[in-house]
Amino acid sequence: MLSVLLQQGINGIVVGSLYVLVALGLTLIYGVLVQINFAHADIVTLGAFAAYFFTFVLGGNYLASIAVALVVGAALGWLMNALIFAPLRNRGNELLPLIATIGVSIMLQNTMLAWFGPIPFAFDTPYSNDVIRVAGMFFTIQSVLIIVVSTATIGLLYAFMKFTFLGKALRAVSQDRETAGLMGINPNQLIMLTFVIASALAGMGGAMLGPVLVLTPFAGTSVIVKAFAIVIIGGFGNVEGTIIAGLLVGLIESYTTQFLDPGLIDIVVFALLLLTLALRPTGLIAEKREENV
Amino acid sequence: MTIKPTIRHFTGAAIAAMIVAGSVNAVFAADKTIKIGALLPMSGPGSYFGAQDKQGIELALEQLNKSGVNGFKFEVQYEDSACSPLPATQAAKRLLEQYKPDVAIGEECSDATLAIMPIMEQAKVPFVNAGSSSIKITEPGNPWTFRIMPNEVMQGVDIATNAYKKLNARTAVLLYENTNAGIGNAKVFSETFTKLGGKILADIGFGRDVNDFTSIATRIAGVGKVDVIPTYTLEGQGLKITQALAQAGVTKGGGGQSIQLGTIWLPFGFEQKAGKAALGYVRIVQFDPTDKREIVRGFIQAFKAKYNQDPTHLHAHAYDQIILIADVVRRGAKDAQSIRDGLAATKGFSGVTGSVEFDKTNQNIKMDTIHYMETLPDLSWKAHGWN
Numbered sequence: 001m002l003s004v005l006l007q008q009g010i011n012g013i014v015v016g017s018l019y020v021l022v023a024l025g026l027t028l029i030y031g032v033l034v035q036i037n038f039a040h041a042d043i044v045t046l047g048a049f050a051a052y053f054f055t056f057v058l059g060g061n062y063l064a065s066i067a068v069a070l071v072v073g074a075a076l077g078w079l080m081n082a083l084i085f086a087p088l089r090n091r092g093n094e095l096l097p098l099i100a101t102i103g104v105s106i107m108l109q110n111t112m113l114a115w116f117g118p119i120p121f122a123f124d125t126p127y128s129n130d131v132i133r134v135a136g137m138f139f140t141i142q143s144v145l146i147i148v149v150s151t152a153t154i155g156l157l158y159a160f161m162k163f164t165f166l167g168k169a170l171r172a173v174s175q176d177r178e179t180a181g182l183m184g185i186n187p188n189q190l191i192m193l194t195f196v197i198a199s200a201l202a203g204m205g206g207a208m209l210g211p212v213l214v215l216t217p218f219a220g221t222s223v224i225v226k227a228f229a230i231v232i233i234g235g236f237g238n239v240e241g242t243i244i245a246g247l248l249v250g251l252i253e254s255y256t257t258q259f260l261d262p263g264l265i266d267i268v269v270f271a272l273l274l275l276t277l278a279l280r281p282t283g284l285i286a287e288k289r290e291e292n293v
Numbered sequence: 294m295t296i297k298p299t300i301r302h303f304t305g306a307a308i309a310a311m312i313v314a315g316s317v318n319a320v321f322a323a324d325k326t327i328k329i330g331a332l333l334p335m336s337g338p339g340s341y342f343g344a345q346d347k348q349g350i351e352l353a354l355e356q357l358n359k360s361g362v363n364g365f366k367f368e369v370q371y372e373d374s375a376c377s378p379l380p381a382t383q384a385a386k387r388l389l390e391q392y393k394p395d396v397a398i399g400e401e402c403s404d405a406t407l408a409i410m411p412i413m414e415q416a417k418v419p420f421v422n423a424g425s426s427s428i429k430i431t432e433p434g435n436p437w438t439f440r441i442m443p444n445e446v447m448q449g450v451d452i453a454t455n456a457y458k459k460l461n462a463r464t465a466v467l468l469y470e471n472t473n474a475g476i477g478n479a480k481v482f483s484e485t486f487t488k489l490g491g492k493i494l495a496d497i498g499f500g501r502d503v504n505d506f507t508s509i510a511t512r513i514a515g516v517g518k519v520d521v522i523p524t525y526t527l528e529g530q531g532l533k534i535t536q537a538l539a540q541a542g543v544t545k546g547g548g549g550q551s552i553q554l555g556t557i558w559l560p561f562g563f564e565q566k567a568g569k570a571a572l573g574y575v576r577i578v579q580f581d582p583t584d585k586r587e588i589v590r591g592f593i594q595a596f597k598a599k600y601n602q603d604p605t606h607l608h609a610h611a612y613d614q615i616i617l618i619a620d621v622v623r624r625g626a627k628d629a630q631s632i633r634d635g636l637a638a639t640k641g642f643s644g645v646t647g648s649v650e651f652d653k654t655n656q657n658i659k660m661d662t663i664h665y666m667e668t669l670p671d672l673s674w675k676a677h678g679w680n
Contacts (some may be wrong), residue, residue, distance in 0.1 A: 014505070118343070119344065120527075131547070223503055
């Protein structure tokens with residue numbers, strides 16, 4: 001039984017790490033812009049497809065495809081903000097960019113549907129089916145890769161936010177955009193940087209999720225609902241809270257599957273969300289407001 | 294112009310043989326049209342159904358419209374019913390209001406089909422279904438809905454019986470998506486299997502938003518010796534389940550002993566996508582590509598010529614829906630009411646997937662549409678010939 005408990009713990013951490021990668025981008029954008037980006041899910045999907053085509057059509061290495069997906073995501077984030085969201089924000093109506101993210105999401109989904117078709121892609125990496133069995137437990141090399149890449153990314157992001165000038169500037173903008181502007185920080189450039197980083201994370205998350213997800217043009221939407229829940233549980237705009245909440249949701253999924261029923265996963269996760277809203281409406285570690293992005 | 298059938302009780306095989314050969318001798322000029330509304334999932338996780346159905350339909354239309362049937366040509370209007378009740382309801386209403394079809398076909402997903410049925414009944418438009426298995430579709434029955442595939446009870450009883458008697462299975466774990474069809478199929482398997490003396494070790498339902506099945510596979514690995522794992526899900530989740538079960542060392546594909554049992558829901562090519570994890574997988578298919586009947590050989594040949602690919606059961610059953618309607622038109626039907634009456638009177642129709650003859654609930658009673666296939670190490674199929 002102990003091995004089953006440990007196994008489910010590993011399963012939960014793997015899934016939770018993937019959720020964190022996706023949710024971090026959402027929380028970064030919300031922290032800086034106080035805006036929900038509904039197109040985030042589709043950048044995840046595009047990242048997954050970028051990695052898939054780089055690996056299977058161009059014959060590239062899967063590890064390199066993670067970097068490719070990151071670049072594709074970053075480019076998309078830059079494009080979307082430059083062409084759509086920034087001009088709409090400049091009109092002074094905060095609702096317009098929000099609605100635009102819905103429009104962009106629908107457009108991206110249908111473009112992918114037209115290009116890639118509706119039939120699920122089998123995205124098996126060289127690491128997907130290599131299974132390591134130790135002490136009654138099993139895990140694929142892909143799972144190890146997911147944890148390593150996620151941990152490294154989270155660590156780098158944390159260090160960037162905490163110790164670099166740009167990271168500190170981002171946090172300043174998230175706390176008070178106008179005052180940050182008075183201090184010589186250009187909020188528009190930092191908003192662009194936020195979109196680029198968040199979308200790069202989403203693209204990279206897609207490359208990691210691709211072999212796990214059912215890869216279709218709608219793949220990202222199945223993850224994004226959980227990611228939104230994680231962002232709320234962790235506290236909107238709170239990086240540390242998002243990391244903890246993501247891992248927590250992953251573990252809840254695994255142990256709910258083991259001891260209750262996988263059909264109850266959403267009930268348990270969203271019950272936690274409601275509980276958080278009722279008891280700690282600003283998230284798990286909301287008291288650290290000064291550390292919000 | 295009065296349309297009278299020149300030949301009664303034409304079988305689908307005869308129709309198909311003639312249209313494939315391009316030798317339908319149209320007595321009347323094909324100046325009238327039978328309008329067919331197709332409610333298919335073209336978006337969302339079930340959209341692979343719609344994409345393949347459309348290919349089968351287009352092939353049938355191309356063949357039939359070369360010379361028409363009894364002076365009629367056939368036209369299809371597609372609407373996206375998205376494998377889900379709400380969009381299916383909206384699509385059905387849109388179809389009826391804007392296109393006014395003589396007959397409708399679709400959906401694949403039972404929940405969507407159940408949502409469409411009352412709308413078609415109210416409009417008095419016959420509705421032919423080929424891909425939904427829920428018993429609720431034909432029990433107690435709807436005078437305007439006809440199903441050409443075996444329902445969940447027919448499939449479930451057959452699979453459970455063969456699992457117990459042919460595979461000597463005594464223990465099972467049920468895996469199914471939490472939909473009408475998933476729950477219904479699993480329930481029928483469970484009832485039949487336990488009645489025969491088998492034991493269900495775990496009953497695991499899951500939502501369509503579940504992506505990672507490692508946790509479920511871990512749970513199954515811990516329940517003891519499992520002989521069979523009947524699995525009721527769409528292709529995408531099915532792939533992930535098969536791979537996770539192999540990674541957990543549960544199924545033959547991962548060095549275990551359990552045999553996964555699959556349904557008609559999975560498309561052809563599933564095994565190639567799942568890879569070696571699919572080894573030993575036994576599943577039923579609605580269309581046997583090794584079938585020697587002339588209608589099957591002709592269909593495969595024409596399909597390959599048009600699309601440069603092998604047909605799947607989805608292509609086949611979509612094709613069958615159209616040629617069944619054509620058969621009814623050949624027997625004299627010309628509008629919604631006469632198509633309904635013609636469908637109800639169908640006997641001895643032989644399509645690509647098998648035979649069709651409806652009982653009083655409009656359920657096809659023929660079992661020759663169920664073919665058992667086992668996945669071999671080279672990922673090809675071995676036909677068991679159990680039916």
